[in-house]
Amino acid sequence: MVFFTDGLIEHPAHTIDDGLAALAELATLHASLPLQDFVDTLADHHPSDGHDDMAILALRTPET
Numbered sequence: 001m002v003f004f005t006d007g008l009i010e011h012p013a014h015t016i017d018d019g020l021a022a023l024a025e026l027a028t029l030h031a032s033l034p035l036q037d038f039v040d041t042l043a044d045h046h047p048s049d050g051h052d053d054m055a056i057l058a059l060r061t062p063e064t
Contacts, residue, residue, distance in 0.1 A: 001058070001059045001060075002027060002042070002056065002057070002058045002059075003056070003057040003058075004023075004042075004054070004055065004056045004057070005052075005053055005054055005055045006052070007046065007052035007053045007054035007055075008023065008042065008043075008046045008054050008055075008056060009022070009023050009046070010052055023042065026041070026042060026045055027042065030042075035058055035060050038058060039056050039058050042056055042058075043056060
């Protein structure tokens with residue numbers, strides 16, 4: 001589960017839907033990474049121009 005602020009997906013040249021789709025694709029592609037690496041990857045690939053805040057909280061339940 002990933003919670004995030006709009007700074008992770010928002011960019012003046014793209015719609016929010018485009019940003020969400022790109023985030024979903026990136027998250028799916030890197031879901032098997034260790035959690036910190038996963039969050040770092042999401043943060044490193046955000047489309048923001050650096051003028052918006054960004055926060056990410058990711059949770060993973062242990063496999064049973």
